[in-house]
Amino acid sequence: MRKYKNIVILTGAGISAESGLSTFRAENGLWNNHRVEDVATYEAFIRNPEYVHAFYNEMKPELYRAKPNSAHLALSRLQQEYDTAKVDIITQNIDTLHEKAGSRNIYHIHGVINQAVCLNCYRIMESWGDVDTQTICPHCQISGMMKPNIVFFGEDLLEMDKVDGILRRCDLFLSVGTSGVVFPAAAFVQTAKYYGAETVEFNLETTSNNFYFDHHIQGKAGTTLPAFVDELLQN
Numbered sequence: 001m002r003k004y005k006n007i008v009i010l011t012g013a014g015i016s017a018e019s020g021l022s023t024f025r026a027e028n029g030l031w032n033n034h035r036v037e038d039v040a041t042y043e044a045f046i047r048n049p050e051y052v053h054a055f056y057n058e059m060k061p062e063l064y065r066a067k068p069n070s071a072h073l074a075l076s077r078l079q080q081e082y083d084t085a086k087v088d089i090i091t092q093n094i095d096t097l098h099e100k101a102g103s104r105n106i107y108h109i110h111g112v113i114n115q116a117v118c119l120n121c122y123r124i125m126e127s128w129g130d131v132d133t134q135t136i137c138p139h140c141q142i143s144g145m146m147k148p149n150i151v152f153f154g155e156d157l158l159e160m161d162k163v164d165g166i167l168r169r170c171d172l173f174l175s176v177g178t179s180g181v182v183f184p185a186a187a188f189v190q191t192a193k194y195y196g197a198e199t200v201e202f203n204l205e206t207t208s209n210n211f212y213f214d215h216h217i218q219g220k221a222g223t224t225l226p227a228f229v230d231e232l233l234q235n
Contacts, residue, residue, distance in 0.1 A: 007174070053148065075229070
C-alpha cells in the first residue's frame with residue numbers, strides 16, 4: 001500500500017446510524033417524520049419559524065447524547081497517527097460525532113445541529129439549548145433573526161470552496177456510509193478521481209455511483225474502517 005500525502009474522507013448517514021442515530025431523510029420524502037416542505041426549506045422557515053425552530057430543538061437532545069462509534073474513532077486515530085498525510089473529513093451529517101471522537105479538519109457541508117446563523121449579521125452562535133424567534137444574537141444583539149445553521153433544500157452547501165480544494169489535492173478518497181445519490185456530494189468521488197486519487201467505498205450495499213471507486217469494502221463501517229485504518233498505519 002502506497003504512502004499518501006492528502007487523505008479525504010466523506011461520511012454520510014451510515015456512519016452515524018451505527019451510533020443509533022436515525023437516518024433523518026427517508027425515501028418517502030419525510031425528514032425525521034415531518035414533511036420536508038414544512039421543516040427543511042427556507043420558505044417553511046419564513047412562513048413558520050417557530051415550528052421549524054421547534055423541530056430542530058427537538059433533535060438536539062438525541063444528538064447531544066449520541067456517542068461516536070468505532071468508525072468515528074478510527075478516523076480520529078488516522079488523523080493522529082498517519083503522520084505523512086493531512087487528513088480532512090467532509091461530512092453530510094449534522095451531528096457532532098466526529099468532534100466527539102477527537103477529529104479535526106471537519107467540513108460540515110450540510111450544517112451542524114448545535115449552531116444557528118444570524119440573518120442580520122451572518123455570524124454563527126453555538127448552543128445545545130433551544131433557539132427560537134426570541135433568541136438574541138450574541139454578536140449584533142438583534143432578536144428574532146436566528147436560523148438553524150442547517151442547509152435547507154435548495155440552499156448552497158457550506159464550505160464548498162475549501163472542499164473543492166481538498167478534493168483536487170487528495171491522493172486517497174474514502175467514502176463511508178453515503179448513498180451515492182445526493183448531489184453534489186455524490187460527485188466528490190469523480191473530482192477526486194479526475195485529479196488522480198485512489199478511491200475506496202465503505203458501505204453496507206452497492207451504491208449507484210460505485211463504478212467510480214477503485215475498491216469496494218462491504219459491511220458495517222464500525223468493523224471495516226478500523227481494519228482498513230490499521231492496515232494503512234502498519235504500512
